[in-house]
Amino acid sequence: MKKAILITTLLAALPLRAEVTFTKDVAPIIFNHCAGCHRPGEAAPFALLNYNDVRKRARLIVRVTEDRVMPPWHAEKGSFVFHGDRRLTVKQIDTLAQWLKAGAPEGDPAKLPALPKFTAGWQLGKPDLIVKMTESFPVPAEGRDIYRGFVVPLNLPKDKWLKAIEFRPGTRSVVHHCLFSYDTTGEARRLDRADRQPGFRRMRRQGRGVGSLGGWAVGGQPRELPDDLAWHLPKASDLVLSMHYHPSGKPERDQSSIGLYFTDQPPRTAFAGVQLPPAFGALSGVDIPAGNKAYKVTDSFTLPIAVEAFAISAHAHYLGKHLQMTATLPTGKQLNLLDIPDWDFSWQEQYQFKDFIKLPKGTRLDSMVVWDNSAANPNNPTVPPVRVRWGVESEDEMGSLTLLCRPASGERYATLTTAYARHLAEVRTRTTREMAARVQGANGDSILDALLRRNDRNRNGKIDLSEAPRWLKPSFDRADTNNDNALDAAELRATRDRLKLNR
Ligand code: HEC
Known part of the structure; x- marks a missing residue:
């Protein structure tokens, strides 16, 4: 009896700490940072849209947020702000943990915020043109990854300027990534006709009549090119999808859709991708001994003109560990453009800078790709590890970082692309030697x-x-x-x- 009174008095003496509740504290975090993907029809496998959804998984949610596995975002804080940065603050992560500790209470229903206005279907609004793979493609339950090209005729009566492409995977469990290009040469159609299955194996042609239009990978959010930038899409070109399928354990069929967004206004200048090392590392002699914990390839390129950078991305396969690009200005000041210290093959994001970044002529770009081919790497697909070399299959490796930029006003685009072509030839020569x-x-x-x-x-x-x-x-x-x-x-x-x- 005496004890009970003592506890009550003690509790009354404590400063009143507001209880952490779902409606007041947790829902704003989940609705704004998780529900965009965790809702029907989007990337995540279950919904997080109400108290019950979240309470059921409270323990797991606390673990994945503390480990920073969710929300997916692998870039460290760098020198610049990215669009759509999903990272939670330490305080938000702590709020989720406090809530679990308090027994995951719901709280006052009147305090529940409204769900954000989500766009169903096409995230960029209704596309100007929607096209679909002409046939569905069978992906077997097991076996190697499948790389396959598909032709989608566009039948455009005149040249177009393209602001964005939104990709909607048909079957999310098997589509890993897709690169877009256009083909005016008819080669993709010929290859398709010559192959008995839907699509074709690989297109060799590069250069004239064929052009890249970016890509999509798991976790990627569609985004318009900034300012007046646009891709040129010649009339009568075919859209070519280079798909990477990953068997899911269950036989599936995929028929993905693509939305195209046009503008009537031609851009003032073209933009370029500075990829370091070039060709996803194909020219860098990537050859990773079994067991090597930190196999590193670096590359440097000095900008021959002033540019304005607007996006950056990284690419590697399972063994990728640390990918980074810095810019060293002529003054010696170093900027961190992208730093992914713990690479995850499942999430390949294109990071778009909030504002254009001005990089003066003479700025040196340095990129670094580190692979971990040890047994201690939980993502190593081969146990015990084996020697891994450059190649296109998921068990091979690649790695590079790509900075997208346009020439600053008054500068020549060709000066940049010529210098980059020279750099590519130098890397190739050095490696061969x-x-x-x-x-x-x-x-x-x-x-x-x-x-x-x-x-x-x-x-x-x-x-x-x-x-x-x-x-x-x-x-x-x-x-x-x-x-x-x-x-x-x-x-x-x-x-x-x-x-x-x-x-
Ligand atoms: C960009 C889309 C996206 C966002 C934003 C996102 N998730 Fe996820 N989430 C996914 C996908 C996709 C999976 C399935 C991952 C897989 O199967 O590898 C997943 C899986 C999970 C899982 C299951 C993990 C496991 O190990 O089984 C939890 C829990 C989770 N998310 C919680 C959250 C929380 C909490 C947030 C917000 C703080 C969040 N997610 C934000 C896409 C997202």
Whole structure:
């Protein structure tokens, strides 16, 4: 009896700490930071739209928010603000934990805020043109990832300027990402006709008549290009979707839809993507020994003109660990453009800066990609780890960062793209030389004799494309001056001299 009185008096003496409740404290966090995806028809597997939805999962919600797994957002706070930054504050995360500790009470229903006005379906509003894959594509329950191209005829009567593409996956459980491009050459149609299944395997053509229009990956939010920027979409072009499917354990069919948003106003200037290292690392000799915890590739490029950057993205596969790009201004000041210290293959976001970032001529961009191929990496798809090299399958690796920018007023776009093309050639040459030097180191042969003796399997005196060793592949197209898919003695000698290989 005495004890009970004592406790009551003690409680009464404590300063009244307002109880954390769902309606007053938790709902504003969940509605604004979670419900956009956690509602029917969107990316997340269950809804978080009312007290019951959230109470049922309170324990899990506290864990994933404390671990910063949810809301998904992998960029650290950098030098600039990104659009749609989803990160929770420490205080918000703490509020969720306090609520769980208090027994997850509902609180006063009158305090419940209204749900934000969500847009059902197309997030950017009604598209000017909606198109769909012409057939559904079967994705088996198991097996390798599938990379497949699909042609979607647009039948545009005249050239268009495109502000945005919104991608709605048909079957979310299997669609991992999709790259968009246009094709005016008819090659995609030809490939499609020649393949018995819907779609086709891979398009080789680059350059004239074919152009990139960005892409979508799991977790990506559609967004318009800022200011007056737009992609040029030539009349009569086909839209080409390069899809990456990931089997889900259940047989599925996918037929994804695409919304196109146009503008009548042509932009004042084109924009460019500065990708470092170039070609998703294909030219950097990525070769990760089994067990290596921190295999690193870096690349640097100095801007030949002043630019205005507006978005940045990163790409790697499962072993990606730390991806970063910085800008060092001519004054020596260093800016952090994107820093993802704990890469997650499932979330590939394009980060758009809130405002254009002015980078003066002479600014050095430095990118770094670190992979973790140790058994301690929980995302390592192969246990025990095996040697992993560059390639397009999910079990291969790639890695790079891409900064999207336009020339500052008065600067020439071509100056930027020419310097970047030169950089790409330099990276390719450097890698080929390094890899060749490693091969040469093995014995005292002349590199050409060694090549022909070891690699000319059909003994025709040439190195065919299929016979080219790994180190020669990145330089193959350039070396094959007569385009016959084989390098004869003269072409090999010219390549040796150009790359300054020993003897
Ligand atoms: C951009 C979309 C998006 C946002 C925003 C988002 N989620 Fe998620 N959430 C997902 C997806 C997709 C999954 C399923 C992930 C998977 O299967 O790997 C998921 C899964 C979860 C899970 C299950 C995790 C598990 O291990 O099973 C929880 C819990 C969760 N989210 C809570 C939240 C909370 C709380 C918020 C807000 C603070 C939030 N999410 C914001 C998309 C989102």
